[in-house]
Amino acid sequence: MIKRNITLAVTGLNNTDNPGPGVPFIRGVKESEEFEVRVIGLVYENLEPGIYMEGLCDRIFQIPYPSAGSDELIERIEYIHQQEKIDVLIPNFDAELFSFMKNEERLLKLGIHTFLPTLNQYKEREKNRLPEFGKKYGIRVPSSLNLGSLGQITEMEEKFDYPVMVKGQFYDAYLSGNNEQVKTAFLKISGKWGFPVIAQEFISGTEVNVVALGDGKGNTVAAVPMRKQYITDKGKAWGGITLADEKMMELTRSLIRQTKWKGGMELELIKTKASEYYLIEINPRIPAWVYLAVGAGQNIPEALVKLALGMEVTPMQQYKIGKMFVRYSYDMIVDLEKFAAISMNKEI
Template identity: 50%
Template sequence: MTETSTQPLVIGVTGLNAIDSPGPGVAVIRALREGLGNVRIIGLAYESLEPGAYLHDWVDKTYHIPYPSAGVQALVERLEHIQTIEHMDVLIPNFDAELYNFIKVSAQLRLMGIHTFLPSHEQLDARDKLNLSAFGKKYNLHVPQSKNIHHANDLIKVAEELNYPMVVKGRFYEAQVVYNIDQAKKAFYHLSARWGTPVIVQEFVKGTEINVAALGNGQGNTLSIVPMRKLYITDKGKAWAGITIQDDSLLQVARDFTQATHWRGGFELEIMRDNNGKLFIMEVNPRFPAWIYLTAAAGQNQPAALVKMALGQPVEPFTDYKVGKIFIRYAWDHVTDVSEFQQLSAFGEL
């Protein structure tokens, strides 16, 4: 099926939680509708209050899917049921925690007629927070020192090596800058309770935060790179406003990462430029970021390009993007009827 077909391209998308720490789903959908035109969007939600499920101008139909902790068999059975109804052509997962399962079942999805364009488990593990320090050393990429710990008492020794301030990070999400042992222990207990252990303790790098959204073709080439500097950051560290910038050194870091990993699909580099201009990769997110629509607005529609690659269509590397494009996120009270919430909660679809 192609974008010029009279039949819509049916695309499943997760990550519909457009909250103060938003998932990428709604932004991905916005880019797909703009870049591909005739599409039918199937929302795949974990919870009944994910706002994207109720935005009917963007999402045509929403289904509950089981949490990643339910395992791959539950995921396959649910997607088989959805597929008999919707006949999805492509599926785009947008959460870190769900990627392992989706990668594992990608061959089964293909037999159902569902295309994906995902990294391998080996690629996923290589950039994991737990392995990022070793990855940086292996490929000569600048990465802050970090330690993985399982017990709060380990913080004392780690602090002697890294010094305060330090950054304490959850296994999947969240990070806190700490300035003493009491703050470090409080952060450890909070993050371990929420995301499990190990907890990552990372060297603090002072500087300017920059994010880079990029798209790898799985053969070592980067087809799209758009850097963004944060203009406004929430108390959770999320970009609430940002601007596209031009910097060849940032583009080269993204190319180096893709070449080293042969990354397949979208990814985001969280980079810190220190006071000496040195670029540190603080984190690698293995999927599109929540601000991904900015790439489309700047002239490089990464979600649309990913769909084409998933379908085996050729995609030429993007060469230019518009510098000085600003996004500003805002809150909007979407009003719906309780009957919609009840339908999604009770029957698992809306």
């Protein structure tokens, strides 16, 4: 088979203890038998490990944070496109998705393809709207309260028993066992991610996750469930194993069917001792553990690129059960010249 040449731009190369999905996404696409890929890495910081990994990216460009404004971010993408002729752009952070979704048509006119959730899909699954989302789609979700001030903690204490989960609208979650811990978490999160800060009822059970891909028409293109075996203090999976769990799969298919979800997603669930499932979060993009799905037989990164290009994708229904992933730290020795180049020139 003659491979199709494409230029792929990917964000999320921060492969640290709070890893982004960029590196495993690129690994998945590089294993494709249909694409010959030139990879453009898009980074926010000059110490993102993906910059320095040999054989990962062909070029690296620094881009402005979404907080600088959508126009500044998209203008930078247009500059990069003039040099590199990007075919497909895959953003991997919740905080940047809004800018790219809003400018989907603008990018497409340039020939840059994306495959992202609609603005409505993105908004209705936000953490501060999760209870309404659960009611609408018939899924159990924990009760929650949106906190806009420290004064509301009293209201929260009337509603929930300790411990409670305190979460940011984009990232960060702290299990808090008393009033002081809630205050500390509230100040940390609001200072970093703004408001609202979400106080969520704590559900006891096993944390399980599903990585899935919807075609935007209600069909599940791919889905692989796993159980976290090792979790960092940031709540990130450092090890996990694929599961045979038809109930989780049906919940995922039902959600994609009802929402007509477009693009990648991660469902974060708690399975109670009574085998009830509570949806605690929906991440509207591919998660950092997506390479486990590739290893289990579903190359979700490749399928997402195909969907972005309007290609036919056959739904993947089989995956290997009992496949594990284990993350590890690895010291790379790199030359200062590379760091200096990205710091001064904003590109390599």
